[in-house]
Amino acid sequence: xxxxTEEQKAQRAAARARREALAAEEKDRQDTERREAWxxxxxxxxxxxxxxxxxxxxxxxxxxxxxxDWPGLMYLTEEEKRDHEAMExxxxxxxxxxxxxxxxxxxxxxxxxFQCCPPPPLGPALIEELSEIFRSxxxxxxxxxxxxxxxxxxxxxxxxxxxxxxxxxxxxxxxGCPECQVRRGxxxxxxxxxxxxxEGVEATYGxxxxxxxxxxxxxxxxxxxxxxxxxxxxxSQIEELEKQLQLPVHxxxxx
Numbered sequence: 001x002x003x004x005t006e007e008q009k010a011q012r013a014a015a016r017a018r019r020e021a022l023a024a025e026e027k028d029r030q031d032t033e034r035r036e037a038w039x040x041x042x043x044x045x046x047x048x049x050x051x052x053x054x055x056x057x058x059x060x061x062x063x064x065x066x067x068x069d070w071p072g073l074m075y076l077t078e079e080e081k082r083d084h085e086a087m088e089x090x091x092x093x094x095x096x097x098x099x100x101x102x103x104x105x106x107x108x109x110x111x112x113x114f115q116c117c118p119p120p121p122l123g124p125a126l127i128e129e130l131s132e133i134f135r136s137x138x139x140x141x142x143x144x145x146x147x148x149x150x151x152x153x154x155x156x157x158x159x160x161x162x163x164x165x166x167x168x169x170x171x172x173x174x175x176g177c178p179e180c181q182v183r184r185g186x187x188x189x190x191x192x193x194x195x196x197x198x199e200g201v202e203a204t205y206g207x208x209x210x211x212x213x214x215x216x217x218x219x220x221x222x223x224x225x226x227x228x229x230x231x232x233x234x235x236s237q238i239e240e241l242e243k244q245l246q247l248p249v250h251x252x253x254x255x
Contacts, residue, residue: 014187021155021185024173028183034115044118058117059094064108087111149192154184163195 004012038044043057056063070076076084091102091111100115122130137143148166153159158179162171170189177184 018155018187021173021187023185025155025183025185028174028185032183038118045121047121047123050121056112056117059112061094061110061112062108063110063112063120064105065110066107067109068107070109144196147195149195151190151192152186153188155187156180156184158184161192162189166191166194 045054045057045063050063053062053064055061070084071080073084087109091113095102095113095116098113098115100113102111102113103117103119104111105120143165146165146167147163150162150164150171151159152162152171152175154175154177156177156179158177160175160178162175164171171186174183174185176182
């Protein structure tokens with residue numbers, strides 16, 4: 001089989017990236033439609049309904065059966081193995097066409113389907129905990145200091161930008177396209193650089209690109225410096241070995 005050229009490799013990589021972006025876009029569309037259907041049809045449970053033991057409106061099973069989590073399969077008793085298989089068979093019958101994963105509530109053995117069963121509602125304690133996290137989060141001005149610009153090419157071939165914290169080394173697979181006004185898959189992404197100046201002013205595209213190039217240049221120079229250090233150390237080792245080879249060899253003898 002003929003070896004691929006660099007151009008052919010690049011073409012294949014681009015085609016693969018587009019296929020993955022289109023698949024992510026389709027999954028996002030299906031997820032959005034499912035959430036909209038749950039909202040429209042009132043499928044989700046309220047916290048009061050969940051507390052009252054109202055069953056899942058997606059499959060009719062209890063949201064929490066109170067039987068506790070399943071032990072590891074290797075630790076099941078013979079009776080538990082029969083119960084587990086019976087529950088697995090019931091899940092297969094209820095969700096034969098779903099082709100999706102499953103979830104369960106802590107302390108419950110019944111399984112629910114990601115496709116047709118909405119997740120349980122958030123309780124007041126968890127909502128308060130999340131609210132406290134948001135209240136104690138850095139201010140908007142502080143958050144600006146860690147933001148980077150990203151350039152995105154979408155499945156519709158439109159180019160847009162995204163701002164996110166620089167701790168993230170990749171962008172989410174689907175974003176909103178300002179021109180199409182719909183969510184599109186991300187085919188290619190490139191980090192440009194800081195989104196804000198040291199004074200907190202939003203940087204322009206050109207400024208971000210210059211910052212990115214400057215960072216790459218500094219990184220390349222540092223890499224070269226380390227390589228030169230290793231090369232100098234190796235050169236010194238070679239010189240020392242050559243000197244040792246040139247020394248006369250003394251053979252010891254016995255009287």
